[in-house]
Amino acid sequence: MSPESIEVLISLLFPLVLLIGTYLIGTLLERRHFTDLRAREEHFRGFPAITFENLPAGWEATSSDVVQGSVVVSLDYFKRFIAALRALVGGRVKSYEPLLDRARREANLRMIEDATSRGFHAVINVRLETSRMASARGDGKGTAGIEILAYGTAIRLASPPS
Amino acid sequence: MRFTPRLPRDGINVSQEHPLKEATVLIVGLGAVFALLFILLVWLVDIVLLLVPAEAEARVFSSWDLSSLEVLSDDSRQAPVQELVERLAAHWPESPYEFRVEIMPGDEANAMALPGGLILVTEGLLDQVETENELALVMGHELGHFKHRDHIRRLGRVTVLTIGAAVVSSSAARVSLADTVGNLATRSFGRDDEREADRFGLELVQAEFGHVAGAWKFFERLDASALGIDRVAAYLSTHPGNRDRIDDLRALAAARGWPLDGEPVSLALGLR
Numbered sequence: 001m002s003p004e005s006i007e008v009l010i011s012l013l014f015p016l017v018l019l020i021g022t023y024l025i026g027t028l029l030e031r032r033h034f035t036d037l038r039a040r041e042e043h044f045r046g047f048p049a050i051t052f053e054n055l056p057a058g059w060e061a062t063s064s065d066v067v068q069g070s071v072v073v074s075l076d077y078f079k080r081f082i083a084a085l086r087a088l089v090g091g092r093v094k095s096y097e098p099l100l101d102r103a104r105r106e107a108n109l110r111m112i113e114d115a116t117s118r119g120f121h122a123v124i125n126v127r128l129e130t131s132r133m134a135s136a137r138g139d140g141k142g143t144a145g146i147e148i149l150a151y152g153t154a155i156r157l158a159s160p161p162s
Numbered sequence: 163m164r165f166t167p168r169l170p171r172d173g174i175n176v177s178q179e180h181p182l183k184e185a186t187v188l189i190v191g192l193g194a195v196f197a198l199l200f201i202l203l204v205w206l207v208d209i210v211l212l213l214v215p216a217e218a219e220a221r222v223f224s225s226w227d228l229s230s231l232e233v234l235s236d237d238s239r240q241a242p243v244q245e246l247v248e249r250l251a252a253h254w255p256e257s258p259y260e261f262r263v264e265i266m267p268g269d270e271a272n273a274m275a276l277p278g279g280l281i282l283v284t285e286g287l288l289d290q291v292e293t294e295n296e297l298a299l300v301m302g303h304e305l306g307h308f309k310h311r312d313h314i315r316r317l318g319r320v321t322v323l324t325i326g327a328a329v330v331s332s333s334a335a336r337v338s339l340a341d342t343v344g345n346l347a348t349r350s351f352g353r354d355d356e357r358e359a360d361r362f363g364l365e366l367v368q369a370e371f372g373h374v375a376g377a378w379k380f381f382e383r384l385d386a387s388a389l390g391i392d393r394v395a396a397y398l399s400t401h402p403g404n405r406d407r408i409d410d411l412r413a414l415a416a417a418r419g420w421p422l423d424g425e426p427v428s429l430a431l432g433l434r
Contacts, residue, residue, distance in 0.1 A: 023181075023182075027181075038169075038172075041169050041170060045167045045168075045169060046167045047167075048165045048167075056165075078181075079181075081185075082181065082184060082185050082188060085185075085188040085189065085192055086184075086188060088192060089188075089192070092177065094177045094179055094181070094184050095181055095184065097175060097176045097177055098176045100175075101175045101176045104175075105170060
């Protein structure tokens with residue numbers, strides 16, 4: 001085998017190994033995160049985090065404050081590769097969907113955890129915001145990650161829900 | 163109003179398709195489509211370029227800018243090689259090209275046919291050929307590429323690949339696969355092209371010297387030294403330098419009744 005063909009083989013193999021490796025790691029992390037999300041969502045199931053701007057009728061707030069939860073996510077190599085291929089033909093970028101779903105749910109949970117740890121009973125006027133974080137490389141044209149921010153008005157009720 | 167606690171539902175915002183399924187469909191599908199497009203495009207470019215008459219090609223590329231190529235512009239070895247090429251080309255009177263030989267620096271033995279009748283020869287090749295007959299076959303081989311216009315077809319292939327790689331890499335995965343595969347595909351002319359070029363080269367050698375003795379000695383030496391010396395690796399990387407090639411030449415000489423015995427002509431003074 002000539003040194004040249006070894007070079008070619010390495011340049012072909014390296015991306016392939018990277019793809020397989022990041023797929024395996026990414027899948028494992030994603031599965032674990034979804035399990036964790038479901039458990040915590042089950043735990044906070046009874047905690048109202050709602051999008052009403054005003055207090056629902058019958059609720060009486062004694063105090064309030066802003067609560068927020070924020071998550072920064074980035075893509076793994078495998079997802080990026082698939083999305084790049086997808087971008088050639090267009091269509092639903094399925095490889096991004098679980099990632100963004102995880103990020104939204106995680107941000108929401110962190111906001112709720114912020115509220116419960118400070119003794120609030122509910123969060124109203126919940127909003128989600130997304131912003132792109134520019135990468136330092138390539139004159140800021142690339143994307144380093146996405147931040148998902150969940151925030152709302154936490155309220156302490158005069159008569160807490162049972 | 164009552165607050166009814168519910169869990170977020172899975173599977174609304176996340177598609178349930180397995181990511182590997184999407185990956186497979188995309189990779190196989192796109193690969194097939196692009197391979198097909200590539201073949202189609204190369205085929206079209208081949209046709210278009212071959213429709214361009216050799217005279218027009220010679221005209222367009224006569225002003226080929228050599229500044230991007232490192233050539234030794236006033237090397238004393240240029241004249242004898244040029245003279246040999248012209249003597250060989252005289253046996254191909256209908257040639258539309260005005261051949262121009264340029265010497266490239268470097269120990270590696272190699273020769274290349276470029277559009278417009280430009281033949282590049284490395285210093286390494288001139289160092290390693292021992293008789294004029296050997297050099298004549300190498301030069302005749304390159305003339306054979308002009309005869310069959312292989313160089314023009316390679317130009318088409320390289321153009322398509324370069325454009326393709328640029329399009330893909332600017333919008334999608336920055337994996338160097340495109341470059342790699344591209345380089346592999348265009349490194350050399352096809353095997354059949356090489357054989358045809360060899361045959362034409364030998365024909366010129368026979369016409370010039372009246373025999374083919376010693377013409378493929380250079381290839382034999384390449385073959386023998388291929389394992390040890392990497393100086394010849396360059397020539398081998400763009401030319402198939404194996405037994406098949408020599409056997410084919412031998413068979414051709416036998417079939418045409420070209421004499422295998424004769425006195426090889428020693429190299430011109432400037433090349434010795």
